[in-house]
Amino acid sequence: MENNQTQNLIIYGKNAVLEAIKSAKAINAVYIQKQAKGLGEHISLAKKAGVIVKEVAVEKLDSLSDNNRHGGIAAALAAVEYCSVEEIVNASETPFVLILDGIEDPHNLGALIRTAEAAGVDGVIIPKRRGAPVTGAVYAASAGAAAHMRIARVTNLVDTIKSLKTHNIWVYGAESDGVPYTGVDFKGGGVALVIGSEGGGLGRLVRESCDVVVSVPMYGEINSLNASVCGGILMFAVRGGG
DSSP states (O other), X not given: OOOOBOOOEEEESHHHHHHXXXXXXXXXXXXXXXXXXXXXXXXXXXXXTTOEEEEEOHHHHHHHXXXXXXXXXXXXXXXXXXXXXXXXXTTOSSXXXXXXXXOOOHHHHHHHHHHHHHTTOSEXXXXXXXXXXXXXXXXXXXXXXXXXXXXEEESOHHHHHHHHHTTTEEEEEEEEEEEEGGGOOOOSSEEEEEEEBTTTBSOHHHHHHOSEEEEOOOOSSOOOOOHHHHHHHHHHHHHHTO
């Protein structure tokens, strides 16, 4: 299992920055657009936390953000803090874990983290390779939920899954040809839900490592769902017990 890793990070957007301040993340500075409105709470909380607040021109924020979608505010985090898998496992007597296999779109990653936080997931595990890292775009897409979620980044998902099983955690992979989730009882013990990539689904070895492969029944002409939508349905199914 992996140790903590860090990297510098610029986050932006009203929700992302506000949640980062509330979560007591290590923030070097908050950048506020001159004459911007609706940011009083952000400024007040930042100053109360002892964070430097700087008024800057919109061009400065444009250069820090993705497609200029900053809402008049950005923040420089001291680091992205990836936790260990052990921290996720130890967060609950019956851990609920989300594993993401090859999610490369930062907006999908952010959406999945947002849903995971809402569904009470104890932690998210992502791979070092074949997957997006946590970036400013991920923070923005998660509406700030990434600031409150335990996220581990590991070298080998298959080895990680094997380790999770030693903690009485059942591993459920999501694929279109799996058994319908509506007939699966998720109660009893910890659960790890594995969501595959947007195009290729689960990797072969990852799929073979799962205890059960489940699917979301489809009733229309389209035979697949966006990874974040599929993940959302299944996360709340797990939370409800099936």
